[in-house]
Amino acid sequence: MKSNARHLTATLTIASFALVASLGCSQKEPEQAVHFNKGILNMSISKHWLLQRDSGKKAYYKHRTSPNTKLTFEDQTRNFGMPMTVQGVRSAIGSELNLRYGGVNARLGYGGNAVLSYQYSMKEGSKKMYTQNWVVAHPYGYGAIARAAITLKVPDGQQETPEFKALVETIDNQVGDAKMPEA
Numbered sequence: 001m002k003s004n005a006r007h008l009t010a011t012l013t014i015a016s017f018a019l020v021a022s023l024g025c026s027q028k029e030p031e032q033a034v035h036f037n038k039g040i041l042n043m044s045i046s047k048h049w050l051l052q053r054d055s056g057k058k059a060y061y062k063h064r065t066s067p068n069t070k071l072t073f074e075d076q077t078r079n080f081g082m083p084m085t086v087q088g089v090r091s092a093i094g095s096e097l098n099l100r101y102g103g104v105n106a107r108l109g110y111g112g113n114a115v116l117s118y119q120y121s122m123k124e125g126s127k128k129m130y131t132q133n134w135v136v137a138h139p140y141g142y143g144a145i146a147r148a149a150i151t152l153k154v155p156d157g158q159q160e161t162p163e164f165k166a167l168v169e170t171i172d173n174q175v176g177d178a179k180m181p182e183a
Contacts, residue, residue: 034059037075041136041148043111043178045071046170069154069167076147077140089137090114090147097135109176113138117172121156128156132168138180146180 031044037056049061049071056075064068085181086091086108094106094116101118116135121128132152140146152171158164 034073036073037150039181040075040077040146041073041178041180043174045174066154068146068158069164070115071151071153071171072149072153074149074151076135076149077145078147079144081143083142084139084145086112086114086138090116091136093147094143095139101133107176109136109178111136111177113178113180115176115178117175119159130156130159131153132159132171134172134175136175136178136180137153138182140181148178148180150175 025121030047032047032049033042033145034044036047036059036076048064050064052062053061054060058075059073061071061073062108063071065073090106090108093114094104097104097116097118101120104116104118106114106116114135114137116137118133120131122131122135123129130153135147136150150171152168154164
């Protein structure tokens with residue numbers, strides 16, 4: 001009996017790893033470069049993401065093997081009217097997002113940008129959706145802040161799966177490495 005249980009556990013573990021790899025979460029997966037909105041944000045994502053539409057200010061991707069999983073990039077660049085440091089940008093945007101969503105994590109990414117992340121649940125028509133969100137920002141000119149919002153969206157209930165958690169970790173690392181133009 002124990003032998004069958006071990007075999008079943010090993011089979012489920014292998015199947016889980018295969019699914020994680022198919023979602024593009026493996027570190028060895030081929031990547032594609034994203035140069036969003038004429039280079040306001042430059043980063044890599046898995047080749048498993050298919051560009052659906054790019055309007056300049058917003059780009060929509062759908063996952064090849066999980067069509068209910070969406071990735072969106074939105075340009076939120078704006079002028080604050082006064083020069084800011086990266087730490088000042090992180091603080092200002094963190095305060096704004098905390099007031100709106102609460103529970104915002106803020107850090108400096110390896111790419112030298114302020115990186116803020118938070119989760120949010122919402123309704124889309126009659127469906128409940130779960131989003132993992134990132135805002136990447138950097139000072140850009142006198143008082144301007146280059147800012148991009150990245151949203152990973154799945155139907156509610158899928159956020160607890162190992163596959164989704166691995167996908168969030170992969171994208172979080174890619175967002176942390178993102179590059180933005182300098183002031």
